[in-house]
Amino acid sequence: MDIAAGLSAATAALTTVKQLAEIDKALSIGELKLKVASLYSDLADVRMALSDAKEALAEKDKRIVELEAGKSKAPGKSCPSCGVLDYRIVTTAPHPEFGVLGGKNVTRACGSCGFSDTDLEVPK
Numbered sequence: 001m002d003i004a005a006g007l008s009a010a011t012a013a014l015t016t017v018k019q020l021a022e023i024d025k026a027l028s029i030g031e032l033k034l035k036v037a038s039l040y041s042d043l044a045d046v047r048m049a050l051s052d053a054k055e056a057l058a059e060k061d062k063r064i065v066e067l068e069a070g071k072s073k074a075p076g077k078s079c080p081s082c083g084v085l086d087y088r089i090v091t092t093a094p095h096p097e098f099g100v101l102g103g104k105n106v107t108r109a110c111g112s113c114g115f116s117d118t119d120l121e122v123p124k
């Protein structure tokens with residue numbers, strides 16, 4: 001049961017309570033039992049929706065912690081192909097011509113989509 005269904009059940013329960021509060025005449029036992037049964041059912045739905053929402057929030061909190069931990073220990077660049085922050089250096093080697101000046105061929109690959117590219121990087 002999702003949150004919207006829980007809110008609908010809560011609204012129905014409140015409507016039943018309002019109807020009970022507005023009754024001027026004496027209710028028969030049958031009518032009263034019917035209203036109480038309806039109220040009980042609606043409140044049970046509210047409880048189920050809140051329980052499901054609690055589990056969903058706990059799963060999302062766990063996922064956020066996992067993502068934050070992964071982000072802090074693996075600060076990869078944004079992949080130019082897919083955009084995932086998993087674009088990392090695979091190899092570095094002196095550039096054949098500019099290596100004597102400190103130039104390096106740096107090859108990066110994306111752990112998500114497999115895209116890779118090699119760039120010349122020079123010391124700043």
Ligand SMILES: [Zn+2]
Pocket residue numbers: 079080081082083084110111112113114115
């Ligand atoms: Zn990628």
